[in-house]
Amino acid sequence: MGQTANLLGGGRGEADDPHSLVIRFPESEPLTTDAGVDIFPLTIAYQTYGALNADKSNAVLICHALTGDQHVANVNPVTDKPGWWSTMVGPGKPIDTERYFVICSNVVGGCMGSTGPASTNPRTGQPFGLELPVITIRDMVRAQAKLIDHLGIDQLFCVAGGSMGGMQVLQWAALFPRRVFCAMPIAAAARHSSQNIAFHEVGRQAIMADPEWRGGRYFENNVRPTKGLAVARMAAHITYMSDEALHRKFGRKLQDRESPTFSFDADFQIESYLRHQGSTFVERFDANSYLYVTRAMDYFDLAADYGGSLANAFKGSKTRFCIVSFTSDWLFPTSNSRAIVHALNAGGASVSFVEIDTDKGHDAFLLDVPELLATTRGFLESAARARGLPAPGAVK
Amino acid sequence: MGQTANLLGGGRGEADDPHSLVIRFPESEPLTTDAGVDIFPLTIAYQTYGALNADKSNAVLICHALTGDQHVANVNPVTDKPGWWSTMVGPGKPIDTERYFVICSNVVGGCMGSTGPASTNPRTGQPFGLELPVITIRDMVRAQAKLIDHLGIDQLFCVAGGSMGGMQVLQWAALFPRRVFCAMPIAAAARHSSQNIAFHEVGRQAIMADPEWRGGRYFENNVRPTKGLAVARMAAHITYMSDEALHRKFGRKLQDRESPTFSFDADFQIESYLRHQGSTFVERFDANSYLYVTRAMDYFDLAADYGGSLANAFKGSKTRFCIVSFTSDWLFPTSNSRAIVHALNAGGASVSFVEIDTDKGHDAFLLDVPELLATTRGFLESAARARGLPAPGAVK
Numbered sequence: 001m002g003q004t005a006n007l008l009g010g011g012r013g014e015a016d017d018p019h020s021l022v023i024r025f026p027e028s029e030p031l032t033t034d035a036g037v038d039i040f041p042l043t044i045a046y047q048t049y050g051a052l053n054a055d056k057s058n059a060v061l062i063c064h065a066l067t068g069d070q071h072v073a074n075v076n077p078v079t080d081k082p083g084w085w086s087t088m089v090g091p092g093k094p095i096d097t098e099r100y101f102v103i104c105s106n107v108v109g110g111c112m113g114s115t116g117p118a119s120t121n122p123r124t125g126q127p128f129g130l131e132l133p134v135i136t137i138r139d140m141v142r143a144q145a146k147l148i149d150h151l152g153i154d155q156l157f158c159v160a161g162g163s164m165g166g167m168q169v170l171q172w173a174a175l176f177p178r179r180v181f182c183a184m185p186i187a188a189a190a191r192h193s194s195q196n197i198a199f200h201e202v203g204r205q206a207i208m209a210d211p212e213w214r215g216g217r218y219f220e221n222n223v224r225p226t227k228g229l230a231v232a233r234m235a236a237h238i239t240y241m242s243d244e245a246l247h248r249k250f251g252r253k254l255q256d257r258e259s260p261t262f263s264f265d266a267d268f269q270i271e272s273y274l275r276h277q278g279s280t281f282v283e284r285f286d287a288n289s290y291l292y293v294t295r296a297m298d299y300f301d302l303a304a305d306y307g308g309s310l311a312n313a314f315k316g317s318k319t320r321f322c323i324v325s326f327t328s329d330w331l332f333p334t335s336n337s338r339a340i341v342h343a344l345n346a347g348g349a350s351v352s353f354v355e356i357d358t359d360k361g362h363d364a365f366l367l368d369v370p371e372l373l374a375t376t377r378g379f380l381e382s383a384a385r386a387r388g389l390p391a392p393g394a395v396k
Numbered sequence: 397m398g399q400t401a402n403l404l405g406g407g408r409g410e411a412d413d414p415h416s417l418v419i420r421f422p423e424s425e426p427l428t429t430d431a432g433v434d435i436f437p438l439t440i441a442y443q444t445y446g447a448l449n450a451d452k453s454n455a456v457l458i459c460h461a462l463t464g465d466q467h468v469a470n471v472n473p474v475t476d477k478p479g480w481w482s483t484m485v486g487p488g489k490p491i492d493t494e495r496y497f498v499i500c501s502n503v504v505g506g507c508m509g510s511t512g513p514a515s516t517n518p519r520t521g522q523p524f525g526l527e528l529p530v531i532t533i534r535d536m537v538r539a540q541a542k543l544i545d546h547l548g549i550d551q552l553f554c555v556a557g558g559s560m561g562g563m564q565v566l567q568w569a570a571l572f573p574r575r576v577f578c579a580m581p582i583a584a585a586a587r588h589s590s591q592n593i594a595f596h597e598v599g600r601q602a603i604m605a606d607p608e609w610r611g612g613r614y615f616e617n618n619v620r621p622t623k624g625l626a627v628a629r630m631a632a633h634i635t636y637m638s639d640e641a642l643h644r645k646f647g648r649k650l651q652d653r654e655s656p657t658f659s660f661d662a663d664f665q666i667e668s669y670l671r672h673q674g675s676t677f678v679e680r681f682d683a684n685s686y687l688y689v690t691r692a693m694d695y696f697d698l699a700a701d702y703g704g705s706l707a708n709a710f711k712g713s714k715t716r717f718c719i720v721s722f723t724s725d726w727l728f729p730t731s732n733s734r735a736i737v738h739a740l741n742a743g744g745a746s747v748s749f750v751e752i753d754t755d756k757g758h759d760a761f762l763l764d765v766p767e768l769l770a771t772t773r774g775f776l777e778s779a780a781r782a783r784g785l786p787a788p789g790a791v792k
Contacts, residue, residue, distance in 0.1 A: 035658035134658040194642040194666045195634065201667045202630045204660060205674070206602060209623035227605035234598045235631050238591065243726075246590040252697060260695055262431035262530040264600060264687055268694065270590045271597045278601070291660055298664065299656055301648060330639075330726070 018045040018113025019077035037133035045113025046105035050097035063161030063168035069112040094377035109135035109292035117288035130216040162186035162365030174313040182320040182383040189336035191301035200294040203232030230278030242328035242361035310343035322379040414441040414509025415473035433529035441509025442501035446493035459557030459564035465508040490773035505531035505688035513684035526612040558582035558761030570709040578716040578779040585732035587697035596690040599628030626674030638724035638757035706739035718775040
């Protein structure tokens with residue numbers, strides 16, 4: 001695929017010339033980061049679906065997860081696969097693009113067109129690499145706010161997302177409460193746990209242990225740390241699934257053979273599945289971006305920014321919240337979502353909470369889980385009525 | 397440390413010249429493996445504690461886990477640290493060396509003196525490396541049986557061990573029911589789960605992705621795949637602990653600093669702890685051994701050897717079993733132990749089952765967990781009475 005070749009090669013295709021809408025802010029409008037360093041020029045790559053209504057009250061901002069991107073509901077230009085939330089977003093879907101104006105931007109630090117380590121620094125002609133300051137979830141949200149300003153939208157009807165996307169939703173609601181009418185953080189947490197930091201650290205060490213990482217300057221050397229990045233992805237991928245689902249899907253089934261080979265080949269289906277996950281991932285994701293985006297998640301601790309009290313982060317919020325967790329998600333378990341619910345209650349916010357029974361693990365937020373789709377549809381319907389948005393098909 | 401240097405260097409110290417007892421079987425007494433290949437000459441490195449009684453009825457065989465060794469209760473010659481089960485084994489301890497004759501051998505495939513990939517193949521003068529056939533848990537047990545034969549012991553009073561050690565205990569009881577008076581598999585499973593195979597595969601891929609692995613021939617090239625092995629250890633180490641214990645022990649505490657550095661340094665204590673686990677592990681363990689021993693665990697599926705019925709594996713067994721699991725062990729969860737208990741009940745065996753409430757995760761079997769120590773002491777006391785062993789201090 002041409003695009004894949006671009007992502008891998010010296011041109012770094014999507015990172016510099018994404019197949020999506022792009023705003024290139026002038027150098028005079030930098031992104032000031034939590035690390036205290038300005039990023040400029042700042043570029044935000046994004047997609048939109050549907051139409052913004054006259055009073056700009058129907059915008060839904062979707063925040064993507066660690067390895068996600070802005071291609072929510074269109075064919076992905078790198079993988080040629082459907083957008084990552086095609087089950088959720090589209091005409092007649094729960095996030096109905098005939099009713100809402102849906103926006104999703106690639107996070108800062110990513111590799112699909114927003115400024116990230118693979119982007120060319122126009123001042124040097126070289127990739128930013130590790131010269132880019134470390135990014136936080138709040139930096140991602142600040143960058144999105146600049147996009148929303150640019151689009152002339154004062155208040156978002158909804159901000160929604162799963163996993164790291166859910167972290168951004170919480171950050172939006174805390175940082176810009178007046179600008180978020182309703183919020184839906186799915187399979188998320190208000191802070192990254194010690195165990196999750198540990199898994200991320202293993203991934204980063206796997207990348208940095210790859211000699212082709214070259215201290216982060218692999219593009220300049222025409223190499224890429226694909227082996228390390230594949231190992232990082234494999235380790236992470238296990239955490240996205242549940243033990244039950246792995247047992248149901250793979251069990252101890254052998255891969256295209258009758259009996260074990262007594263070797264280190266991929267005898268078991270789960271092994272060849274994992275190897276496949278690793279090898280396809282490196283064709284679509286940048287290793288340095290993986291470092292930056294995992295680090296942003298590790299640093300996330302919303303309560304710490306509000307005197308140690310998560311309730312303070314949401315005090316007096318008028319935003320309507322719907323919190324969703326999954327029974328078999330051990331990476332962002334229900335206890336994390338309950339902590340958010342308690343804080344919202346303590347802060348006096350309006351909150352619904354749904355724990356969905358599924359064996360699909362953390363990845364359930366991405367999958368065709370009917371109860372998730374129905375919950376989202378119902379929550380948005382109710383919020384749309386409260387916001388005074390016309391029903392789909394109503395005379396406008 | 398001299399020994400460490402030896403393990404790392406060309407001489408491969410402990411692998412060829414262990415600081416323990418050793419039996420070197422003649423070439424005419426090979427180990428026939430499940431892979432269908434004979435290993436010869438076979439060497440078994442082992443330690444013993446206490447004294448064998450006159451009728452050889454007080455022998456306790458301890459089976460070690462993935463990265464364990466024969467140094468159960470003496471200072472480890474490589475790490476200079478106390479033996480891995482010093483809490484459990486010793487004078488007056490639950491496995492009382494004043495009463496029992498305790499034996500532990502390094503598993504075949506290991507790197508502490510029993511034949512493994514780091515051992516010199518006397519026929520070539522080079523390390524066996526990947527020429528060694530892939531080993532199974534049953535091969536490990538067959539090798540131990542040769543040692544027990546050599547010691548002239550017909551029936552072991554007890555076979556005990558945790559994790560992979562527990563797999564060996566189950567295999568002993570199934571393969572040699574008459575030779576095992578009582579058995580104590582702790583935090584074990586009768587088959588390795590899909591999730592566990594997945595974690596092992598990540599570790600193996602991390603090792604094999606390290607260019608210094610050199611297709612397994614790193615000793616010959618005077619290098620070692622330490623980075624890959626460290627990543628494998630870090631990933632595995634997370635699975636040995638519980639989320640709760642990590643939260644209690646580390647939480648989101650920073651390492652020797654007041655605020656995050658906004659870098660990829662080990663900002664969080666959990667990160668520097670993990671890096672330490674990785675870097676110390678590579679000083680004591682051989683990368684190829686890690687491949688072999690993880691593979692043995694993956695292949696373990698006791699029921700599969702008995703027509704798919706675990707109960708058949710224990711049918712008519714006279715062995716007394718005590719099965720132990722830990723509430724926070726998510727690698728070998730209680731459900732695995734319950735499956736063993738059900739099979740033993742169905743097979744008509746004598747079985748006790750204890751689930752110990754602790755937040756210490758899978759590693760609890762190695763730690764100073766009072767309920768584990770008390771359970772072991774009580775189970776062995778009762779079995780010793782049934783076996784007619786004199787009480788400690790009784791006139792013999």
